[in-house]
Amino acid sequence: MKNPYLPYPVRIEDIVVETEDRNLKTFKFTFLNPEDEAKFQYIPGQFAELSVPGKGEIPIGIASSPTEKGYVTFTVNKVGVVTTYLHNMKVGDIMGIRGPLGNWYPWEEMEGKNVVIIGGGFAFTTLRSSIVYMLHPENRPKFKKIIVVYGARNPGLLLYKQELMEWEKRDDIEMHITVDATDDPNWKYNIGFVPAITEQKVKSSEDAYAIVCGPPIMIKFTQPVLEKLGFPPERIILSLENRMKCAIGMCGRCNVGDQFVCKDGPVFSLAKLRTLPPEY
């Protein structure tokens, strides 16, 4: 019988410090067994449990794209027991990954549409996966315009800076990078909160989906902006987080009403969330 609790053994291949406060690191893992890699077939928006024997497991969004072969990456914020320990691990260390888990962004529904990606702070990980996936030559023709609004409190807290700069140069993706504030005189991108920049730059909701990931405060103030732009709640897509253990809908703690964030989510439309108790 297949055991959904058993992690695949992986090796830490690379560790990148993402932010100036050194609180976010991106871990690149390779699978010890090639057959495990073949089984780990994921879709942008899904997450996995990072499993550190002796410490525990943490649910983290998959930051790499399925179009990137041979490895998976996760960007981890240092907050608790497992993440703090993980931040002190080194290249070559062995641990586990359990997944892929949860649902994904509605890729089939979004085919042939404009896609607006709105991210804030370190909640940009599965959005990064989504952008890389959509920009892949095989996938790019499936979508119309791709617009990205991504903000952080200051430039030092933006994730994946090198890639952001590369995307800035392309003409098949419209980038709007912003920071809440900066004293850098050479900052040539936007200054302002994500909801305000969204209102300025995203001019139309026509034939468009909005995927929104960020801190609760950003989500709260972005929702009315999107609705003002004419996005119906069915086309506003959000990704939730809740404390998890099993991540397969059995241990009972991550529920939002009758839905489990781990198994029925983490991706929900705003329309669906409005039918559920707001316990997240």
Added chain:
Amino acid sequence: MSTPKVIKKEEWLNVLNGLRKSYKVFVPVKDGDIHLFKELKEGVKANFDYSNTRLSPKGIVYPQSERMFECPLEEGNEGAFILKESPKDFSPQVVVGIRPCDAHGFLIVKRNFDNPQYQDPWWVQRYQATTFIGLGCNEPCPTCFCNAVGDGPFGEQGLDIIMYDVSDSYVLKPVSERGKDLLSDLGGRDASGDEIKAAEDLKASATKKMSTSFNIEPLRSKTQLELFNAPYWEDVAFACINCGTCTYLCPTCWCFDIQDEVYKKYCDRIRNWDSCMFPLFTLHGSGHNPRDKKFQRVRQRFMHKLKYYVDKYGNGVQCSGCGRCVRYCPVNIDIREVCKLMCM
């Protein structure tokens, strides 16, 4: 189904001891003032003179604490940092004397642990290895309400054999193929028409004694938000001390935690029963807690059992009416009253 059998009570313990050749046999045992299910061994005395066990028998299939995986945590050791499944025992077992509510409870829990997408390998294999011989309730407790949640004192759901306590004998009726096979091994003689009649009379009189009945249809028709936002939750939760007794005793509460334990450079990943009554159950790493307040946790317990489960599976409530949470709640919170409020 084949004919019911009759076994004299004085022979019953010998029959059960005979079963031990092929099964682990669990029986109710008197322990101080209470009854508990224990494995029948030398020195363990089965006692069927009981209304129900304090703790539900869910732990026979789903232990309160269970080792999942293990591995060494020292570099250079074979298999270091690579979790492997811990050895498990799924040998056949029989639970004898389980009450119909508790057998029904296993069916309710099965929908969680054995679903089309995921199967919990340990729950499923242990459940498959278990045969249930139920004992119908001649004298339901005042706190019992199995009849209100789709069962009854002689309900057969989830059982393989049901026993009727008829004066100095047990009348045993097989209610599944597995039960039929086991009953032919148990022996006994065929029940007479009078004995079958006596058993049926017991069932009828016990059912008449059940006092609680309520219509749970409104649990289906009201929306989750309507019930969630109802004005009574703070009142319902007022006296609650979040002790978690209700969830630990409950045959249909299945929530669990997973913890890594380390001893001498060796890791065991362990799963333990957990409870939605505790704030840590939902605490985020950031410090945010979606169910920070006591009343939110109390509301979650009732909403899960009486609404979310109803919506998710379309198969009634997540409650088998055993009444343990009513009997043992230190502050007298009564799920029947809460259910009535929700249905009003």
